[in-house]
Amino acid sequence: MGAALLAATVGVAGCTAPDLADxxxxxxxxxxxxxxxxxxxxxxxxxxxxxxxxxxxxxxxxxxxxxxxxxxxxxxxxxxxxxxxxxxxxxxxxxxxxxxxxxxxxxxxxxxxxxxxxxxxxxxxxxxxxxxxxxxEVLAALGLLLNGGGLAQLKTINQELSAALEGREPAARDALRQLDAFVTGLDRQKADLVRAVDALDRLTGRLARQRAVIGDALSALDPGLTVLAEQREQLSDALTALGELGRVGARVVTESREDLVASLKALQPTLEQLVRAGDALPKSLDFMLSYPFPPNVTGAIVGDYINLSLTADLDAAAILANLFSAKPVAKPPSRSGTRPGGSTSGGRPGSTGGGQRPGGGTGNDRPGGVGPLLPGVLPPVCLPVGGLLPIDWLPPLLPECELPPDCELLRPGSVLPPGGLLPPGGVVPPGTIFPPGTKLPLGAILSPGCLLPPPDGATNGRTGGLLDVLGGGLLR
Known part of the structure; x- marks a missing residue:
């Protein structure tokens, strides 16, 4: 009975026991x-x-x-x-x-x-x-250290470090302060350092991508470097000879310095004349290449004919102003002075007195009683022919060559007086007592007395013929 109950109990337990995996x-x-x-x-x-x-x-x-x-x-x-x-x-x-x-x-x-x-x-x-x-792992590392794996070395390092720093404490502290300042500066520039490293990384990456191109360039340089290596002696000799040439050139320039300066000074007048010539020289060269025809004649030649054109300025107001409307020049006062040769003239360069001149007369009257010159019409015989009009020029003692008393030539660099004139390029323009185109030294100044008065349209009621008008007789 007991055995059966035990068997039944084991059977029930075997059927209802849970699986351990679950x-x-x-x-x-x-x-x-x-x-x-x-x-x-x-x-x-x-x-x-x-x-x-x-x-x-x-x-x-x-x-x-x-x-x-x-x-x-x-x-x-x-x-x-x-x-x-x-x-x-x-x-x-x-x-x-x-x-x-x-x-x-x-x-x-x-x-x-x-x-x-x-x-x-x-x-x-x-x-x-x-x-x-x-x-x-931690215990093994600790055991290695405690069993002589590093304590003796640490002791030696500590003793040597103490001996090295003994008596040098201020220097060590200063070094530590400098190291601290250096590290602080690096920390402040951390962003710049990072950017520099990034830029270097990009550069190395680009160089890596262009490795083939760099290799080809180095390969192309190889023949040139080989030739330079073969011609090393010739290049050295050439540089040595170039140095000797420099020394010889320096000696030649030093010894010929005075002659070179004299040549340059002698060349100065020629250069000044070229400057004064302005664009006349290139124009003349242009005309020389097409001589005997001017350069613009090609447009006028048609077959075996040449077309000509004429431009006439028929401004009646300008013609009448030139003939009738200019104010007469005031008669200068008599001044005493001695000109070279014993004649009398005004006391300043460029003016003449109203005293007796050779041949009689006061200088305001022309021979034959025709009258004074038209203002601004100085006969060419009074001016130097083919040259400059110098600053100290005086007109000849002729009735036709009389200047207004206040007309004088001022030297270059003088202060321009009110109403005066600085002729552009040294060439006298119209509107003065000198004929247009008269050449003066560059920078010379005409005083206000050398300028013609503006036309006022006044008449004096005199009558006469064309010759009287041209001679100035009607303007007295």
């Missing part, structure tokens, strides 16, 4: 929807399935499976669906305490910005996984 093990994650992620490790230590998966020390899942692929451990993690992690999350095998269990810690990256989202079947590569140091 029982929940310690750790794990809350039940519910989850997604699975695979993390790659080089070493998982003694991590086991059903170990916890934590985020910020909060359990969010469990280790579902650990497998091996070559030398890499593959850890399959089951994570609660409500936990959101970036796609570039990191994984690490850590320990709860000194002798506690291992677990997998997931976290956002600290060296880069989070990107994307960790989804089902995602893989965390080896580059983003690590493990913590084992207690055995």
């Amino acid at each position: 029982l929940p093990l310690p750790g794990g994650a809350p039940s519910g929807p989850a997604y699975r992620v695979t993390a790659e490790f080089t070493d998982v230590l003694d991590l086991v399935p059903q170990a916890s998966v934590k985020v910020n020390d909060v359990t969010v899942g469990s280790v579902e499976k650990i497998s091996l692929r070559g030398w890499t451990a593959l850890v399959r993690l089951r994570i609660d669906r409500a936990v959101k992690l970036p796609g570039n999350a990191t994984a690490a095998v850590r320990q709860t305490s000194l002798l506690g269990e291992k677990y997998v810690a997931l976290a956002a990256p600290v060296t880069e910005a989070p990107a994307g989202q960790l989804d089902d079947d995602a893989v965390i590569p080896l580059a983003r996984t690590k493990r913590s140091a084992e207690v055995e």
